[in-house]
Amino acid sequence: MSSVKFPYKIELHVHLDGAIRTETILEIAKRRKIKLKWETLEELKSHLVVLERPYTLEAFLEKFHTFMPVVAGDREAIYKIAYDFCEDCRSHNTFYVEARYSPQLLANKMTNGDKPPYAETEGDITPREVVNIICDAFEKGSKDFGIKVKTILCCVEYNPEWSMEVFELCKEFKSRGVVAIDIACGDLAPGVEHEELHTSAFKLAREHGIHRTVHAGENGPVEGVKLALDEMHAERIGHGYRVVDDPELYERCRRENVHFEVCPLSSVRTGSVTEDLDKHPLHKFIDDDVNFSISSDDPIVLDNDLTQDYEMVMKMGLDQDHVIATIFHAARSCFASPEEKEQILKDLVQVYGDKFMKM
Numbered sequence: 001m002s003s004v005k006f007p008y009k010i011e012l013h014v015h016l017d018g019a020i021r022t023e024t025i026l027e028i029a030k031r032r033k034i035k036l037k038w039e040t041l042e043e044l045k046s047h048l049v050v051l052e053r054p055y056t057l058e059a060f061l062e063k064f065h066t067f068m069p070v071v072a073g074d075r076e077a078i079y080k081i082a083y084d085f086c087e088d089c090r091s092h093n094t095f096y097v098e099a100r101y102s103p104q105l106l107a108n109k110m111t112n113g114d115k116p117p118y119a120e121t122e123g124d125i126t127p128r129e130v131v132n133i134i135c136d137a138f139e140k141g142s143k144d145f146g147i148k149v150k151t152i153l154c155c156v157e158y159n160p161e162w163s164m165e166v167f168e169l170c171k172e173f174k175s176r177g178v179v180a181i182d183i184a185c186g187d188l189a190p191g192v193e194h195e196e197l198h199t200s201a202f203k204l205a206r207e208h209g210i211h212r213t214v215h216a217g218e219n220g221p222v223e224g225v226k227l228a229l230d231e232m233h234a235e236r237i238g239h240g241y242r243v244v245d246d247p248e249l250y251e252r253c254r255r256e257n258v259h260f261e262v263c264p265l266s267s268v269r270t271g272s273v274t275e276d277l278d279k280h281p282l283h284k285f286i287d288d289d290v291n292f293s294i295s296s297d298d299p300i301v302l303d304n305d306l307t308q309d310y311e312m313v314m315k316m317g318l319d320q321d322h323v324i325a326t327i328f329h330a331a332r333s334c335f336a337s338p339e340e341k342e343q344i345l346k347d348l349v350q351v352y353g354d355k356f357m358k359m
């Protein structure tokens, strides 16, 4: 199947730092004289792509330690990955995308005096400057490639002390396309250290009209989904597969039309769901007409693109019309302004027809 069948895609769950081109890592490492153990594109690719079993979220996230130090704290590198991301979206016919990242993980000077986790050298790239650079690149990329790229800023589960700053950055950069706050790099569960630092940032986000999405119920327990809804006012759930374990919560999500950002290949390669696709929770989502969309999550470690994830769900029984219906779900549940949403839906109707408006 070719991507021609889906000439207008929308992606709501993709990590900017998980979508860097592998060749870019080599290029930047060379320029910055950072020695990598893997010298050719082939070697680096075979190291980065998660293929070895057993699949676990830890092994998946471990891969980021290879390439984040190459990019973090380098102005040119940060701009390039964000601008190239726009080009890649356009080449996959992704006309609307919300890309997410943690500003602190790309910085080399932390506002709170902490040592930047990935910075090779100290410098002047604060989390605020990271957001500034990426907004510049997204603005230019959106214009050059005729697409819309919005930003979601991620809190990091293990660094609750960063969450308030993430909220402040969402507020400050709202007019530059930052639409929402997220929590990532782990799977939310009740009792996470300094939970209140995360929840208070999300509460403030709601008060300031900043949208909320939360990684939950992926690898961790279903209680994470409940916490996300009740304490963090999440409008969307990243992954959320475990919600099927709690019938009452599942019904509530259906009733409240909570949107699930499903990442099919990622769900398997993080060990979050069984490799036996017949038992994938997505079947229940499909049967019950749950509000979900399809995303690629982290192409650099999955070696995937959005079309491949569409193909994967089609192998699981979704027909082409149903995939298109999920693109309409994404349009309705995206964090663009009401005017932009209306335009996106108009564009979709023009491409796919109006029967999907009712699906």
Ligand SMILES: [Zn+2]
Pocket: 013, 015, 184, 215, 238, 297
């Ligand atoms: Zn994710």
